[in-house]
Amino acid sequence: MSRLSGKIAIITGAASGIGKAMARRFAAEGAAVLASDVDEARLMRVVDGIVESGGAATAQVCDISERASAEGLVAAALSAHGRLDILCNNAGVLDNLTPLADCTDALWRTVMGVNLDGPFFACRAAIPAMIAAGGGAIVNTASAAGVAGGRGGAAYTASKHALVGMTRNVAWFYGPSGIRCNAIAPGAIATPMAGRLVPNPDGFARMRDYFSTVPPMGKPDAVADAALFLASDEGRYVSGAVLSVDGGWLSY
Numbered sequence: 001m002s003r004l005s006g007k008i009a010i011i012t013g014a015a016s017g018i019g020k021a022m023a024r025r026f027a028a029e030g031a032a033v034l035a036s037d038v039d040e041a042r043l044m045r046v047v048d049g050i051v052e053s054g055g056a057a058t059a060q061v062c063d064i065s066e067r068a069s070a071e072g073l074v075a076a077a078l079s080a081h082g083r084l085d086i087l088c089n090n091a092g093v094l095d096n097l098t099p100l101a102d103c104t105d106a107l108w109r110t111v112m113g114v115n116l117d118g119p120f121f122a123c124r125a126a127i128p129a130m131i132a133a134g135g136g137a138i139v140n141t142a143s144a145a146g147v148a149g150g151r152g153g154a155a156y157t158a159s160k161h162a163l164v165g166m167t168r169n170v171a172w173f174y175g176p177s178g179i180r181c182n183a184i185a186p187g188a189i190a191t192p193m194a195g196r197l198v199p200n201p202d203g204f205a206r207m208r209d210y211f212s213t214v215p216p217m218g219k220p221d222a223v224a225d226a227a228l229f230l231a232s233d234e235g236r237y238v239s240g241a242v243l244s245v246d247g248g249w250l251s252y
């Protein structure tokens, strides 16, 4: 039997990188995936690919930083399936390694909006539905920058630390209602995100000191496998955890 058979799963940021790998992996394990992203064209390609290979997936275009859009995503899952079991808050944006003194209001708001407001809006809408379904699993894609201070700029680091805090609080508060909530802290994963980085010169110069310590880059499917473990029954006694998927980067 497949590990997510009969489960309804929302995955944000599913048009690319880690979210795309999660959507494919979860569908291959029998979940009905509601794949979501702000990038409609690439999202449709991912969903079409899953359906062509025999999986169950539908697309919902959504800017997760907008409350109504995030709430609409959960409403779409409930309307299509009548329940929600898994929420993967994976959409995220970088801050170009910008140190705090250089961080504009706009950059701060954008990063917080996607990386923190989005998971907040989605969790707030999803939790009552999960409680109604008898429980659920939330997997938040944080980052090594969610547990260490030197893996990103100020906004990105603050947003991912806050996401880790939110993860632990949700795990603590809603555990008795049958909801498990965990975070993954990926290290350097080969996705288009890194290619979009236009590094701030000061932030880049400081980060460069660490580059020799970065292990060989991981692939998105390594993170998707960790998410599958946390979302499935195999992770049934795991909640409030921050699982590093970083080739050991945080250990040295």
Ligand SMILES: NC(=O)c1ccc[n+]([C@@H]2O[C@H](COP(=O)([O-])OP(=O)(O)OC[C@H]3O[C@@H](n4cnc5c(N)ncnc54)[C@H](O)[C@@H]3O)[C@@H](O)[C@H]2O)c1
Pocket (backbone or CB within 6 Å): 012, 013, 014, 015, 016, 017, 018, 019, 036, 037, 038, 039, 062, 063, 064, 065, 090, 091, 092, 093, 094, 114, 141, 142, 143, 144, 185, 186, 187, 188, 189, 190, 191, 192, 193, 194
């Ligand atoms: N790649 C890495 O090295 C790495 C390391 C640590 C953490 N992460 C985290 O992993 C997650 C996925 O990143 P990735 O590397 O796959 O990047 P990616 O850029 O390949 O994918 C991110 C996806 O999020 C979508 N997105 C951006 N803003 C959105 C919004 N407002 N609403 C909905 N979707 C939006 C993008 O369109 C894109 O499809 C992010 O949260 C990122 O912070 C990545």
